[in-house]
Amino acid sequence: MELWFSERHTKNVQFSIRTDKQLFSAQSPFQRVDIFESVEFGRFLTLDGYMMLTEKDEFIYHEMIVHPAMAVNPDIENVLVIGAGDGGVARELTRYASVKTIDVVEIDEMVIDVCKKYLPQTARGFDDPRVSVLIQDGLKYIRSVEDRYDLIIVDSTDPFGPGEGLFTKEFYGNCFKALKDDGIMVNQHESPFYENDAIAMQRAHKRIVKCFPISRVYQAHIPTYPSGHWLFGFASKRYHPVGDLDEAKWNGLKLSTKYYNTKLHAGAFALPNYVWALLKDVE
Amino acid sequence: MELWFSERHTKNVQFSIRTDKQLFSAQSPFQRVDIFESVEFGRFLTLDGYMMLTEKDEFIYHEMIVHPAMAVNPDIENVLVIGAGDGGVARELTRYASVKTIDVVEIDEMVIDVCKKYLPQTARGFDDPRVSVLIQDGLKYIRSVEDRYDLIIVDSTDPFGPGEGLFTKEFYGNCFKALKDDGIMVNQHESPFYENDAIAMQRAHKRIVKCFPISRVYQAHIPTYPSGHWLFGFASKRYHPVGDLDEAKWNGLKLSTKYYNTKLHAGAFALPNYVWALLKDVE
Numbered sequence: 001m002e003l004w005f006s007e008r009h010t011k012n013v014q015f016s017i018r019t020d021k022q023l024f025s026a027q028s029p030f031q032r033v034d035i036f037e038s039v040e041f042g043r044f045l046t047l048d049g050y051m052m053l054t055e056k057d058e059f060i061y062h063e064m065i066v067h068p069a070m071a072v073n074p075d076i077e078n079v080l081v082i083g084a085g086d087g088g089v090a091r092e093l094t095r096y097a098s099v100k101t102i103d104v105v106e107i108d109e110m111v112i113d114v115c116k117k118y119l120p121q122t123a124r125g126f127d128d129p130r131v132s133v134l135i136q137d138g139l140k141y142i143r144s145v146e147d148r149y150d151l152i153i154v155d156s157t158d159p160f161g162p163g164e165g166l167f168t169k170e171f172y173g174n175c176f177k178a179l180k181d182d183g184i185m186v187n188q189h190e191s192p193f194y195e196n197d198a199i200a201m202q203r204a205h206k207r208i209v210k211c212f213p214i215s216r217v218y219q220a221h222i223p224t225y226p227s228g229h230w231l232f233g234f235a236s237k238r239y240h241p242v243g244d245l246d247e248a249k250w251n252g253l254k255l256s257t258k259y260y261n262t263k264l265h266a267g268a269f270a271l272p273n274y275v276w277a278l279l280k281d282v283e
Numbered sequence: 284m285e286l287w288f289s290e291r292h293t294k295n296v297q298f299s300i301r302t303d304k305q306l307f308s309a310q311s312p313f314q315r316v317d318i319f320e321s322v323e324f325g326r327f328l329t330l331d332g333y334m335m336l337t338e339k340d341e342f343i344y345h346e347m348i349v350h351p352a353m354a355v356n357p358d359i360e361n362v363l364v365i366g367a368g369d370g371g372v373a374r375e376l377t378r379y380a381s382v383k384t385i386d387v388v389e390i391d392e393m394v395i396d397v398c399k400k401y402l403p404q405t406a407r408g409f410d411d412p413r414v415s416v417l418i419q420d421g422l423k424y425i426r427s428v429e430d431r432y433d434l435i436i437v438d439s440t441d442p443f444g445p446g447e448g449l450f451t452k453e454f455y456g457n458c459f460k461a462l463k464d465d466g467i468m469v470n471q472h473e474s475p476f477y478e479n480d481a482i483a484m485q486r487a488h489k490r491i492v493k494c495f496p497i498s499r500v501y502q503a504h505i506p507t508y509p510s511g512h513w514l515f516g517f518a519s520k521r522y523h524p525v526g527d528l529d530e531a532k533w534n535g536l537k538l539s540t541k542y543y544n545t546k547l548h549a550g551a552f553a554l555p556n557y558v559w560a561l562l563k564d565v566e
Contacts, residue, residue, distance in 0.1 A: 004297070012301040012323035014287070040295035060555070193506050221504060221512035221555070223476050228511020229504035259555040267550025272343070272504070272542040
């Protein structure tokens with residue numbers, strides 16, 4: 001039997017994965033949730049038909065959304081994670097003994113339940129007692145929070161559907177307010193390559209630049225996302241993402257990582273000229 | 284009408300591009316040669332059904348296979364290019380006034396003719412009087428050359444079919460011999476992500492390490508190649524690819540590039556841990 005999952009990266013580009021089985025499929029109040037089994041990527045989660053993570057390459061996304069900020073400020077204690085119902089961000093954060101609280105605010109309980117059942121590789125992030133899960137709209141949650149977090153990680157879906165509000169100026173402004181004086185916000189920033197992704201990336205960057213004094217973008221190779229060239233935003237009240245990197249301290253922690261290292265950290269912020277041009281356009 | 288070109292990146296992963304028209308298709312003595320027209324990527328060239336280049340993203344590959352070596356040794360004068368029948372490597376090299384001769388050795392004349400007709404964006408590289416084209420097997424050509432080139436660029440197809448010999452120890456040894464005392468060899472090095480590509484990458488790296496005192500690997504985001512995470516090998520008799528980078532001199536040339544810059548140069552050599560591990564395995 002041939003069973004292929006296909007995602008349109010644009011209306012003219014399609015990426016397809018041979019699957020063994022569809023392990024789960026349901027409509028939550030927010031989105032369609034599916035889990036597939038595949039030979040190439042292991043299990044993978046899709047939301048509304050868009051690839052969220054595969055067992056084979058989720059380590060890249062989760063390491064790169066967590067470790068750069070932790071290496072810039074090793075004193076981070078209180079972290080807010082918005083989205084990330086798969087548990088992968090929490091898993092990486094729990095590796096730091098210095099982290100005291102991790103609040104995960106996920107709008108869709110079904111994502112958490114399904115990941116706990118089918119994707120224990122990421123969902124074990126929820127097992128740590130420092131992790132609190134709040135089933136709530138992150139956009140609303142953040143409105144009432146002030147001066148509480150050292151780090152906010154916005155692990156949103158794409159800027160349409162339930163994740164849409166997480167790309168607005170109101171939301172970024174509230175993140176600023178929820179952060180302490182030396183707070184950092186990291187968000188997934190879409191991709192620079194295909195036109196619609198690049199427009200979303202520029203829109204997010206423009207809004208973040210208006211809210212934070214320091215706002216830089218870094219990149220990673222994530223093969224199962226459109227174009228494989230994925231960006232993250234590093235926004236901060238005080239720390240420079242490269243100048244304030246404490247290489248020795250982070251390396252002293254002896255964390256074993258498969259993608260991230262402190263040399264790559266600086267390299268990830270060295271963007272291609274065409275990406276710089278897209279960012280400069282909106283700064 | 285729906286007309287899709289599809290390439291299997293592995294037997295379980297497929298990448299498809301909506302095409303408007305097939306502009307050319309023929310069997311040469313070496314391989315099947317096709318040119319397609321598409322909305323997303325402009326025209327693209329495939330050999331034996333494998334993506335070689337698209338008008339949209341070829342700039343990334345061609346800038347990254349040429350400029351890092353030129354920035355490390357700005358005195359490069361005589362260059363050998365093996366493969367590269369599309370002219371893209373020659374085009375980037377001709378931008379340097381200091382380069383005196385560019386010998387392009389391509390086994391398949393049909394590739395050159397077809398690219399001249401359908402892909403003038405890359406094939407204009409052949410128009411410069413410093414470029415000499417030799418229709419010959421690069422593997423044979425290199426055997427008789429000694430101490431002649433400052434730079435050899437191996438723009439091979441994949442390590443099967445006509446490009447197979449360009450991944451052998453004999454070939455790399457002959458490249459070493461054909462280079463001057465401070466010569467540099469750059470080769471396309473496949474990808475670290477999918478298993479078979481990673482094995483080919485390791486095999487090439489192992490052989491190059493045995494032939495050259497300095498052998499490093501660097502990366503670029505090339506969306507239309509498998510996984511989008513593509514590697515290049517930088518092998519050298521004398522120059523270190525990062526330590527000997529002459530940033531000021533290269534920037535003084537005022538070349539306008541869309542991907543490469545000298546900050547990205549250093550970043551491109553900062554590989555993810557899992558790629559380091561694959562390379563260390565065979566060193």
